[in-house]
Amino acid sequence: MTPSSGEARGDEVTGPVVRPRRLRTTPALRRMVAETSLEARQLVLPLFVREGLEEPRPISSMPGVVQHSRSSLRAAVAEAAELGLGGVMLFGIPEAKDAEGSGALDPDGILNVAIGDAVAEVGDAVTVMSDLCLDEFTDHGHCGVLTPDGRVDNDATLAVYAEMARVQAAAGVHMVGPSGMMDGQVAVIRAALDTSGYQDVSILAYSAKYASAFYGPFREAVDSSLQGDRRTYQQDSANAVEGVREALLDIDQGADIVMVKPALAYLDVLRRVRDAVSVPVAAYNISGEYSMVEAAAARGWIDREAAILETLGSIRRAGADVILTYWAAEAARLLRG
Structure with missing residues (x-):
């Protein structure tokens, strides 16, 4: 046996020579040797803006999250800048919908005016x-x-996505996030942006987006009209290799960042993607993951703030360079404190 096991040396009985606990003895020492860091700049705050609202409207299944008015959206974006967040991801909720989603192409539609509002508020901060x-x-x-x-028509949808990209770029967006999981979407969007003079608008590709049971609260947040499911175009939860394949395809088509969504139930996929690619990797800490922690904390079952930071830390540790999370602003404040 080695001395590290507590074997006697001569007349002297020793304890372990190797003591990993030595590096855990003080907060300063733990910080110094921490393998993973979490910083505000790595966090992106998803924000919902609803057409016609005068005041923010709470989302019942996502405590602390709201559908914003245009005015409250600007305030939230300004706070994100003050906190040093990496970004905001905007989702628009129109008053009227149709079969073609024509509101997405309207320069005066809620998402496109919200982009303009956000950029006017913070510029490129x-x-x-x-x-x-x-x-x-x-x-x-x-x-x-x-x-x-x-059935969802993949190629007809691509033509709409191309026009959406041009309209959002004209509104001033810095980065578009194609999330529909249509085959070839990144290539079509990249071409549309480049040929329209928006070469500097970047693409965050929702590359490995899985059909998940954890999206439920999000559907309330955007007033989803979905009947049925999206399993014919979102990925099957059984598949990990496929997630890497989708990310590599998106990179070949021009994606600047690739993303895995959801985060917590797919940390293994996140790690595989991080190991396979040479671009930044994002992960979306989605609504159901958020709401589970909030519900448990509300019942006193867990320490809420500690659980938030541990959750986000686990996503970073698995390989995410960027995390989209509804806790982004709060986490930034906790990290400051």
Whole structure:
């Protein structure tokens, strides 16, 4: 046996020579040797803005999160800048929907005016990102236009996404977030941006986006009209290799950042993607993950603030360079304190 096991040496009985606990004895020492850091600049705050609102409207299944008015959105974006967040991701909720999601293409539609509001408020102090998808704008709730028999038409949807990209870029967006999981979406969006003079607008690709049971609260947040599910275009939860394949395809098509969504139930996929690519990797800490912690904390079952930081730390440790989270602003304040 080695001395580290407590074996006697001569007449002297020793304890372990190797004591990993020595590096845990004080907060300063633990900070010094920490392998993973969490910083405000790595966090992106998703924000919902609803057409016609005069005051923020609480989302019942996401305590502390609201549908914003245009005015309250500007205040939230300004706070994000003051806190040093990396970005905000904007989602628009229109008053009217139709089968084609035409509100997404209207320069005066809620998402596009919200982009303009955000950029006017903070300039480039925060990266203003926008969801590039049709689900908030369609009366059927799917992420694309439908064929006569009710299937999502991949290629027809791509043409709409291209126009959405141009409209959002014209509104001033810094980064678009195509989230619909249509095959070829990144290539079409990149081409549309480049040929329209928006070469500097970057793409955060929702590359490995899984059909998940944890999206429920988000659907309340955006007043989703979805009937059925999205399993014919979002990924199957059984598949990890496929997630890496999707990320690599998006990079080949021009994605600047690739993302795994959800985060917590797919940390293994996040790690695989991080190991496979040479671009930044994001993860979305989604609504159901948020609401589970909030519900448990409200019942006194867990320490809420500690759970927030531990959750976000786990996503960073798994390989995320960027985290989209509804706790972004609060986490930034906790990290300051």
